[in-house]
Amino acid sequence: MKLKQLLKMILINISQNKVRTFLTTLGVIVGTATIFMVVAIGKGGEAQVNEQYSRLNVGTIMVMPAQRGRVADPLTAKDAQLFLESQNIAQAFPLLRGNGDINYENYSASAGFAAIQPGFQESNNLVVGQGRALDEEDENKKNRCAVIGAELANTLTDGSPSEIVGRSISINNRKFEVVGIYNRVGDSGSGGSYDDTAFVPYSAGERFLLGARANPTIIAQARDIDAVQSAIEDITASLNENHRAGGAEQFRILDAGSRLVAAQESARTMSMLLLAVAVIVLIVSGIGIMNVMFVTVKERTREIGTLKAIGAKKQEILKQFLIEAVFISLAGGVIGVIAGFLTIPVLKYFELPALSSVSGVLLGLIFSVVTGVFFGFYPAMKAADLSPLEALRYE
């Protein structure tokens, strides 16, 4: 029998028992949707991790207080200077971050601000789109000026950002003159996006915005990747030497490379766990398919006898029931993938990053087909092996 006619017959058979077929597919739907989601979450997590770390190259080392809040002997801009004495360190910038109310004329936004030294801009790919960047003079003179992120400029001006350059804004009620706007960077890194942040000279931020509460992070750059370990040792030594109360103990030293690896690792572990769940679901649903196919073969025993009597060969009966099982599981697979697509916005709502992908669709469908073939084979074999006579006699 040609495939087209065989498929037609199988469709007729399947559609005759829609409820049973649907119930049989349920497990496959869940399994396939899970696999699709695993891939989506994996891809989403990967993208998020890469996004978060795209600004930091792997040679970046962050030194920050080990605990939130006050540190007995906090980091200072001077520490950054001291770090630079190490041959292994190419750059070191102190960075202060905070949140506050930023106002411009009638508009106000609750946003982040960051106090930076001029070099921070290049090392973080912050490019000025309008106006000018922060420079050494601003730093030295503690100029009360600011360069703001594109998104923040938009919010404050209600969509016409260029007007804000040269005007003043207030950050936590302190006036700063906007001297430039950075181009959009589009990340969603921890601590809020740079696009939504106001940047001020470090010295000015320390003095006017944070004062005695200043508790900076230092972002250092190792000379190259191989120098990261030695750089960390040098930083530790410097901290031990210059901070009496606990030395380096009170700080956390993180390098971007190992953080990236750790983040990728945990994303992968998550994916593997979900994948294991999906495979278990598919095995269970496969056993369901096998059961239903056994029942189907039993129910149709006399029909199988008739088909054999009119000339169906063993392989043809095998093919028919195998394809029927694959059809059921593939239908479940297709519905599962659709269900997966529909679930992605829900995940996004709960801030779980998920990205649909062709590989997710393919993997889901392949797994569903494999389930159908694997668990449909034995019942189909039973059907094919029936002796025509026994089958015809079956009541």
Place this chain on the structure above:
Amino acid sequence: MTNSSNCVIAASNIVKVYQNGSEELKVLDDVSIRVLHSDFMAVLGPSGSGKSTLMNILGCLDIPTSGKYYLDGLDVLKASENELADIRNKKIGFIFQKFNLLPRLTALQNVVLPLLYRGIDEEEAMELAREKLTLLGLADRMGHKPNELSGGQQQRVAIARAIVGSPELLLADEPTGNLDSKSSEDAMVIFEELNRQGNTIVIITHDVEVAERVKKLVYIRDGKLYENN
């Protein structure tokens, strides 16, 4: 021994023994039967006499315990499983007591099935099937499923399915067993007409009225075949 190639069925010394636990049940006891081209034969016997067993062996659905069987010159007992399927598909048309139509397929789809297993193109097969159904007065019932048809109509669909591939032999096991007398009469008229057109037909029955309509009658009792009652 006669030349077996000029007859449709040449079966000799067929024995079929069923093993019921430790007991042996000889259902067919040294049965020899020859059916020539264009024969119209009935095998008449009471229930349990071994009729169906004989038909199953002649129809290549079962294998005898011993004996020889040539169908259209082919040594059936040497054929492989796939070859047997081929023989059933091309050389034999079955008509069952309970019609054995596939319940989910329409009359037309049922009739076309043997041709599809033969690998014939669907269009061509459909055409042949329509032709046979029309011949049997079912032109307006082709799209109906079996449960939408009367018993007589179902049996005519089954006959159409049996003859659609122009087999050498039509084998009918109690074809009127599930029919009322009117439909039985119709079915017999059809068989007579088919035989007139040259079809070789063997009907297995316990119904004397059916037996009276055929050209050649043999009797079966306790697994033995007799030319005369």
